Amino acid sequence: MSRFTILPDPRRQNEARLTPCAACEVRDLAICGVLNGAEIERVGAIVSNVRVEGGEVIFFEGDDAEHVFNIVAGVVRLFKLMPDGRRQVTGFLYPADFLGLALSATYAYSAEAVTPVRLCRFPRGKLERLLEEIPRLEKRLLGNAANELMVAQDQMLLLGRKTAKERLASFLMHLSSRAERRGETADPIALPMSRTDIADYLGLTIETVSRTFTRLRKDGLIDHADPHVVHVLDRGGLEELAGL
Amino acid sequence: MSRFTILPDPRRQNEARLTPCAACEVRDLAICGVLNGAEIERVGAIVSNVRVEGGEVIFFEGDDAEHVFNIVAGVVRLFKLMPDGRRQVTGFLYPADFLGLALSATYAYSAEAVTPVRLCRFPRGKLERLLEEIPRLEKRLLGNAANELMVAQDQMLLLGRKTAKERLASFLMHLSSRAERRGETADPIALPMSRTDIADYLGLTIETVSRTFTRLRKDGLIDHADPHVVHVLDRGGLEELAGL
DNA sequence: GCGGGATGTTGACCCGAATCAAGGTCGCCG
DNA sequence: CGGCGACCTTGATTCGGGTCAACATCCCGC
Numbered sequence: 001m002s003r004f005t006i007l008p009d010p011r012r013q014n015e016a017r018l019t020p021c022a023a024c025e026v027r028d029l030a031i032c033g034v035l036n037g038a039e040i041e042r043v044g045a046i047v048s049n050v051r052v053e054g055g056e057v058i059f060f061e062g063d064d065a066e067h068v069f070n071i072v073a074g075v076v077r078l079f080k081l082m083p084d085g086r087r088q089v090t091g092f093l094y095p096a097d098f099l100g101l102a103l104s105a106t107y108a109y110s111a112e113a114v115t116p117v118r119l120c121r122f123p124r125g126k127l128e129r130l131l132e133e134i135p136r137l138e139k140r141l142l143g144n145a146a147n148e149l150m151v152a153q154d155q156m157l158l159l160g161r162k163t164a165k166e167r168l169a170s171f172l173m174h175l176s177s178r179a180e181r182r183g184e185t186a187d188p189i190a191l192p193m194s195r196t197d198i199a200d201y202l203g204l205t206i207e208t209v210s211r212t213f214t215r216l217r218k219d220g221l222i223d224h225a226d227p228h229v230v231h232v233l234d235r236g237g238l239e240e241l242a243g244l
Numbered sequence: 245m246s247r248f249t250i251l252p253d254p255r256r257q258n259e260a261r262l263t264p265c266a267a268c269e270v271r272d273l274a275i276c277g278v279l280n281g282a283e284i285e286r287v288g289a290i291v292s293n294v295r296v297e298g299g300e301v302i303f304f305e306g307d308d309a310e311h312v313f314n315i316v317a318g319v320v321r322l323f324k325l326m327p328d329g330r331r332q333v334t335g336f337l338y339p340a341d342f343l344g345l346a347l348s349a350t351y352a353y354s355a356e357a358v359t360p361v362r363l364c365r366f367p368r369g370k371l372e373r374l375l376e377e378i379p380r381l382e383k384r385l386l387g388n389a390a391n392e393l394m395v396a397q398d399q400m401l402l403l404g405r406k407t408a409k410e411r412l413a414s415f416l417m418h419l420s421s422r423a424e425r426r427g428e429t430a431d432p433i434a435l436p437m438s439r440t441d442i443a444d445y446l447g448l449t450i451e452t453v454s455r456t457f458t459r460l461r462k463d464g465l466i467d468h469a470d471p472h473v474v475h476v477l478d479r480g481g482l483e484e485l486a487g488l
Numbered sequence: 489g490c491g492g493g494a495t496g497t498t499g500a501c502c503c504g505a506a507t508c509a510a511g512g513t514c515g516c517c518g
Numbered sequence: 519c520g521g522c523g524a525c526c527t528t529g530a531t532t533c534g535g536g537t538c539a540a541c542a543t544c545c546c547g548c
Contacts, residue, residue, distance in 0.1 A: 080401045082487050088401040103390040109397055135379050142382060145389035146347040152396035153353055157324045157332040159403035160447030164505065195526065203404030208505055210527050227526060243326050408535065439496060452535055454497050471496060 020044035024120070029096035029182065030070050034140045046126040050119040058111040058119070059100070065107050067121050068100035074117030075192045078109050079200065089201035091151070092193060094182065098144055100124075114193050159203045162243070167202040168212045169241035172222070172230060189230040264288035268364070273340035273426065274314050278384045290370040294363040302355040302363070303344070309351050311365050312344035318361030319436045322353050323444065333445035335395070336437060338426065342388055344368075358437050403447045406487070411446040412456045413485035416466070416474060433474040 021044040027033055032043060050069075052058055058069070061080060076093040090109055093099055099119075102108060131138045158170050172189055180186040191198070195206045202209065213230075216222045221238050223231040232238065265288040271277055276287060294313075296302055302313070305324060320337040334353055337343055343363075346352060375382045402414050416433055424430040435442070439450045446453065457474075460466045465482050467475040476482065 078397075080397060082401070082405065086405040088404040090397045090400050101390050101393075103387050103394070108394045131383075132379075135376075135382065138379065138382055138386060139375075142386045142389060143347050145386060145393060146345050149345075149389060149392055149396060150347070150352045152393060152400065153322075153324060153334045156334050156396065156399055156403055157326070159400060160332040160444075161326065161330045194524095200404075205506055206526080207507080207528085211505090214527075438494095449536060450496075451498085451537080455535090458497075 021047065021120075024072070026070070026072055026096040031098050031137065031140045031144060032070070034136050035134070039134055039137075042130060043122075046122060046130070048121045050121045052113040052117045052119065054113050054115045054117075056113050058113060058117075059107050061108060061110045062106050065100065065102040065105060066124055068098070068102075068124055068127055069122070070120040071095050071097050071099060072118040072120055075114040076111055076117055077114050077193065077197055077201075078111050080109050087200045088203070089197055090155075091148075092197075092201070094178065096182070098141070101141065101145065114197065164202075164204055164208050164212045165215060166241055166243060167204065168198075168209065168216060169221070169238045170243065171198065171202060172232070173238055173242045173244065176232065187232050189232065191228045191230060195227070265291065265364075268316070270314070270316055270340040275342050275381065275384045275388060276314070278380050279378070283378055283381075286374060287366075290366060290374070292365045294365045296357040296361045296363065298357050298359045298361075300357050302357060302361075303351050305352060305354045306350050309344065309346040309349060310368055312342070312346075312368055312371060313366070314364040315339050315341050315343060316362040316364055319358040320355055320361055321358050321437065321441055321445075322355050324353050331444045332447070333441055334399075335392075336441075336445070338422065340426070342385070345385065345389065358441065408446075408448055408452050408456045409459060410485050410487060411448065412442075412453065412460060413465070413482045414487065415442065415446060416476070417482055417486045417488065420476065431476050433476065435472045435474060439471070 021027060021032060021040045022037065024030070024032065027040070032040060035043060049072075052074075054074075058076065059065075059067075071093050073095055076097075076099065077089050078091045078093065078099075079087050079089045081087050092114070093111075099111060100107065131141070154170075158167055162170065175191070176186045176189050179189065193201075195209050198204075199206045199209045204212075213222075213224065213227075216238075217224065219237075221232075221234045221241070223233055265271065265276060265284045266281065268274070268276065271284070276284060279287060293316075296318075298318075302320065303309075303311075315337050317339055320341075320343065321333050322335045322337065322343075323331050323333045325331050336358070337355075343355060344351065375385070398414075402411055406414065419435070420430045420433050423433065437445075439453050442448075443450045443453045448456075457466075457468065457471075460482075461468065463481075465476075465478045465485070467477055
């Protein structure tokens, strides 16, 4: 019934208790980065560690929003579905990203693991109580939300007004600069998601995504032997196309 | 140089001081709805009343984000521009809506008045200090942001996956239910914005918007003698089309 | 009341991306 | 190691919405 496995190995649970949030590998980048030692312990007391296999559901649009999450490792896709199956991917989340903020009682979108994922899970009620006591954390969440809104507006511009080539260039530049911000390499861009995911994110079909990759390659802007690794050959040209 | 006129008539300024935020006509619907008497006075001490003519700029993307605003009366459009002039309208704001939340030092989008507008203007720094002292207000802003994010995701689905007919139906249902929430009539839907605005909001051209209005009319879903007033003939059909 | 600009509608045609269809590549399991 | 299924690429054709163009309507100022 459960959609994820709480780490079942007692040794691991123990390990989680011994090296909790204080030693979290994404702490500084995540919302927890604003917390001091005493505060981080309080957070540690309410979180669970959760694993989800690639392709598995984390939650569905309409589910009771009982938890919020921080991504510790792996990549997650968020999406909305129409009754006839049309899908719009609204975002890809990476380690340190926050997931599940909902005003209403239910989630407004679905979340699935793209790769195997490790999540830090907060019961919503307990987190809300913690927010009362740590205004700095609430401020951090507000900053987060403002940032997500900015990204969402960029995405609306992309979906409403850009051509297929511009969309793909924007997507690649976006991934590249995010990787850089996380301290990873900006040049060979890793694409953990499938062509279908990319298409549903960019408002295109898989065929158009594939053809557009080929066009960018023929134009000398990128190179890719492996469909999931893209080498940037002409960053300036890509940025130009992306509209930056 | 200034893009707006602070009420110049001393009688009015006086009036504003005598009947300030406490008597604000949109107070309950706006973020100020969470404030008590003493708090609202503190807000009243930092706001200015501002008027903007229809078609005038409120701020441009890239401007220093010195103020945030509450809309008291009128309709505002938010949009992003590409270097070649392509425009994406990211939202229409109505009385009681909050405007200008920005994490960065500059606005991430432009705002213009669609109709003549009255704004309540907060210097950003002063509001931030107020937020420190009134956590309830910050919580309200967070709720606001979460809500805007939900709307933004719906809009991404619209822009990425819906047909022209579905987009227009979604738009009309959206306006209608917002009007209802503000206590206005849900049936004759007022469209204060131009076809160009609607097109740039829905990721279409004005011609397609116009043709699609005609199609909805021929399908018996709506009626409109005046292009800025739409009568709903078949709400169920529109909702179905909109995907609800 | 009349002329002109802004806004909206309609028609003819075109084009970029969708659809339909066929292979290609890779990895996994028997 | 061979076959099957998932995923990606490429080609041929179609189609929804864009572009270009003409015209209608309204409003505003003179």
